[in-house]
Amino acid sequence: MPVLVPVAVETAYSYRVPAGTRLEPGTIVQIPLGNRQVVGAVWEPGIWEGGGGKPVDPSKLREILHVFDVPPIDGRMRRFIDWVARWTMAPPGMVLRMVLRVPEALEPEPPLKGVRLAGAPPERMTKARARVLDLFEENPSWSKTGLATAAGVSPGVVDGLIDAGTLGIVPLPAAPPAPVPEADWNRRDLSPAQMAAAEDITATVAERRFSVTLLDGVTGAGKTEVYFEAVAEALRRGRQALVLLPEIALTSEFLQRFEERFGCRPGEWHSDVPPKQRVRLWRGVIDGSVRVVVGARSALFLPFPELGLIVVDEEHDPAYKQDDRVAYHARDMAVVRGHIAGFPVILSSATPSIETRHNADTGRYRRIELPDRASGAALPDIHAIDMRRGGPTRGRWLAPALTRAVGEALARDEQALLFLNRRGYAPLTLCRSCGHRFECPDCSAWLVEHRFRSVLTCHHCGFSMPTPEACPSCGDVDSLTACGPGVERIAEEAAADFPDARIIVLSSDMPGGTRRLRAELKAIAGGEGDIIIGTQLVAKGHNFPKLKVVGVVDADLGLSTADPRAAERTFQLISQVTGRAGRKDGAGVGYLQTYMPDHPVMRALVSGDRESFYATELEARERSAMPPFARLASLLVTGPDRPLTEGFARELARAAPHQDGVHVLGPADPPLAVIRGRHRQRLLVHADRAADIQAYLHRWLAAGPVPKKGVRLAIDVEPLSFM
Ligand SMILES: Nc1ncnc2c1ncn2[C@@H]1O[C@H](COP(=O)(O)OP(=O)(O)OP(=O)(O)O)[C@@H](O)[C@H]1O
Numbered sequence: 091m092p093v094l095v096p097v098a099v100e101t102a103y104s105y106r107v108p109a110g111t112r113l114e115p116g117t118i119v120q121i122p123l124g125n126r127q128v129v130g131a132v133w134e135p136g137i138w139e140g141g142g143g144k145p146v147d148p149s150k151l152r153e154i155l156h157v158f159d160v161p162p163i164d165g166r167m168r169r170f171i172d173w174v175a176r177w178t179m180a181p182p183g184m185v186l187r188m189v190l191r192v193p194e195a196l197e198p199e200p201p202l203k204g205v206r207l208a209g210a211p212p213e214r215m216t217k218a219r220a221r222v223l224d225l226f227e228e229n230p231s232w233s234k235t236g237l238a239t240a241a242g243v244s245p246g247v248v249d250g251l252i253d254a255g256t257l258g259i260v261p262l263p264a265a266p267p268a269p270v271p272e273a274d275w276n277r278r279d280l281s282p283a284q285m286a287a288a289e290d291i292t293a294t295v296a297e298r299r300f301s302v303t304l305l306d307g308v309t310g311a312g313k314t315e316v317y318f319e320a321v322a323e324a325l326r327r328g329r330q331a332l333v334l335l336p337e338i339a340l341t342s343e344f345l346q347r348f349e350e351r352f353g354c355r356p357g358e359w360h361s362d363v364p365p366k367q368r369v370r371l372w373r374g375v376i377d378g379s380v381r382v383v384v385g386a387r388s389a390l391f392l393p394f395p396e397l398g399l400i401v402v403d404e405e406h407d408p409a410y411k412q413d414d415r416v417a418y419h420a421r422d423m424a425v426v427r428g429h430i431a432g433f434p435v436i437l438s439s440a441t442p443s444i445e446t447r448h449n450a451d452t453g454r455y456r457r458i459e460l461p462d463r464a465s466g467a468a469l470p471d472i473h474a475i476d477m478r479r480g481g482p483t484r485g486r487w488l489a490p491a492l493t494r495a496v497g498e499a500l501a502r503d504e505q506a507l508l509f510l511n512r513r514g515y516a517p518l519t520l521c522r523s524c525g526h527r528f529e530c531p532d533c534s535a536w537l538v539e540h541r542f543r544s545v546l547t548c549h550h551c552g553f554s555m556p557t558p559e560a561c562p563s564c565g566d567v568d569s570l571t572a573c574g575p576g577v578e579r580i581a582e583e584a585a586a587d588f589p590d591a592r593i594i595v596l597s598s599d600m601p602g603g604t605r606r607l608r609a610e611l612k613a614i615a616g617g618e619g620d621i622i623i624g625t626q627l628v629a630k631g632h633n634f635p636k637l638k639v640v641g642v643v644d645a646d647l648g649l650s651t652a653d654p655r656a657a658e659r660t661f662q663l664i665s666q667v668t669g670r671a672g673r674k675d676g677a678g679v680g681y682l683q684t685y686m687p688d689h690p691v692m693r694a695l696v697s698g699d700r701e702s703f704y705a706t707e708l709e710a711r712e713r714s715a716m717p718p719f720a721r722l723a724s725l726l727v728t729g730p731d732r733p734l735t736e737g738f739a740r741e742l743a744r745a746a747p748h749q750d751g752v753h754v755l756g757p758a759d760p761p762l763a764v765i766r767g768r769h770r771q772r773l774l775v776h777a778d779r780a781a782d783i784q785a786y787l788h789r790w791l792a793a794g795p796v797p798k799k800g801v802r803l804a805i806d807v808e809p810l811s812f813m
């Protein structure tokens with residue numbers, strides 16, 4: 091039987107089925123692979139057999155070692171795995187590996203050991219022993235620690251009773267399955283616009299057919315409440331539902347809202363979920379006891395047997411794209427999963443991606459608009475601060491107009507948010523005497539100063555060194571100077587201007603990790619903190635009722651890159667972050683510090699005219715033949731040194747087949763030419779919309795050189811990152 095194995099090979103391997111067993115495709119099995127034992131899944135013949143395979147001598151086949159007692163991966167899930175592998179050009183076994191992420195879930199949970207009455211009372215009765223035995227009137231079986239705690243005795247007392255034969259050990263029943271969310275637990279009053287939107291998408295769930303709906307509503311429109319109604323409908327119809335969020339670890343508020351609406355928490359799936367809980371969730375998903383999962387992008391690969399809805403919240407968020415190993419976009423693959431299994435997909439955003447908006451414009455996706463905020467509050471007023479005229483004095487980063495607005499907010503007991511998408515104190519440190527710049531020894535990147543921790547660190551590989559007092563190049567003391575601001579530097583300036591204000595700095599690398607960030611975000615939502623200073627993680631979906639003023643310290647930051655999506659990203663990020671202002675009762679204001687107030691992105695933001703942004707950007711993409719009007723694929727070559735890397739990339743380029751409508755660009759140095767000591771070269775395939783880019787790549791790779799001597803090739807179809 092063909093079995094997909096979780097390694098990077100293009101085909102399935104054949105194994106012998108143990109005598110007397112019949113295995114259907116999808117069965118999860120343990121098989122020998124070299125001298126290891128791995129987990130794989132039985133697959134249908136013919137799909138991943140490969141072209142040049144010679145028939146294997148049946149007597150040489152190795153046997154399947156073990157069949158796991160879990161439901162098989164169903165046919166729709168198998169087609170989905172096949173599809174993702176074909177689309178991303180990843181080996182199918184590597185996609186399967188994402189599905190079988192928690193092998194511990196394949197074995198039944200070991201039963202918990204408990205104790206119950208088993209014999210006569212002990213000869214020697216003490217007060218402690220009596221207290222323990224009394225508890226069996228309440229409950230016939232106890233866990234050992236539970237019993238000792240309830241009786242207020244040491245575990246030794248319980249052990250003594252076991253030794254005396256009074257108590258015996260019994261297996262306790264397994265933990266009950268996750269609570270089932272109730273569709274009609276607590277329906278919230280929706281605004282008329284929300285109601286209409288909810289009716290519309292609920293109908294798509296009821297139809298049980300594939301469709302994609304873009305829920306396109308301004309920041310604070312109440313999109314969450316609307317798609318909750320779709321989740322409720324899936325529950326009513328006995329289907330499972332999946333909600334994807336880009337930054338689930340940080341959104342405890344979301345889980346609370348879910349609980350208010352459905353009476354219990356959903357299943358959670360992301361990197362911060364403890365291993366044991368993940369194991370339970372995976373099993374609960376495949377056996378159907380978990381009905382709703384809220385998760386990060388990898389939740390898309392959970393083996394739901396009865397999935398009837400996927401919601402992709404903040405569908406524009408780049409966090410949905412995985413760049414390494416299997417390079418997939420969870421939003422696009424969610425649409426594929428819906429298509430294969432025949433259920434609706436909802437994409438929700440206040441700033442839809444250009445791709446999604448184009449699909450809505452051309453009628454491929456449905457679109458529902460929510461033009462106003464649910465609370466009735468107005469959207470924030472956005473002002474541009476022209477840094478050429480109204481900028482700050484030398485050595486400062488906040489313009490007088492912005493500082494004034496922050497001061498006024500504080501005087502009204504409101505919160506202000508200063509947004510800068512740069513961690514640390516300063517992005518570059520140099521020596522005033524000799525011009526020496528601090529660079530990472532392993533990456534082509536500057537070291538970023540983190541003054542709170544007194545280190546210079548690399549944001550690409552994590553290299554870190556104490557900030558020296560003298561320049562390592564010329565030896566001058568006190569000659570080092572910080573160039574440009576990061577959030578820590580803005581915090582320093584704000585603290586100097588507002589010594590009485592409570593300032594909270596939020597960035598992903600703060601000590602304390604996710605738990606601390608969660609706690610801080612909750613505190614801010616509860617009204618604590620006067621000035622919040624943060625990187626892009628403050629832009630994501632939060633509701634801060636007291637927040638009125640948002641200042642974008644460097645609105646041009648994202649525009650200065652060569653990324654074809656620079657304008658789109660900047661528009662999305664700034665709309666999202668300013669969209670945190672005035673969500674409850676309006677009167678929010680946003681200030682954009684920019685040297686380019688006439689740039690179309692700044693104009694669209696200031697005028698609040700989303701439509702003009704989308705029209706201009708779509709036209710620009712079409713004119714320059716960029717996605718979604720063309721297709722791209724990136725081939726990233728990495729190697730231990732520059733000659734090997736460049737040599738392979740050139741050889742690969744020479745092997746590119748000729749095809750009308752397809753162009754190969756490069757090889758070229760990406761902006762980050764070295765990361766962690768590995769040299770990088772990028773080739774880019776640009777193809778007409780109608781071209782089959784995967785077929786082209788297959789032909790190319792079959793004809794091209796094979797990477798060796800530590801050189802590796804990574805393919806990314808429709809890449810988002812060009813760094
Ligand atoms: N019908 C309603 N009446 C009053 N308040 C509501 C209603 N629906 C939602 N809200 C509130 O409005 C706020 C914004 O809702 P929600 O977070 O769903 O918006 P959103 O559209 O997802 O916004 P964003 O895209 O900015 O994340 C929340 O505080 C929510 O509790």
Ligand SMILES: [Zn+2]
Nearest residue numbers: 530533548551
């Ligand atoms: Zn580095």
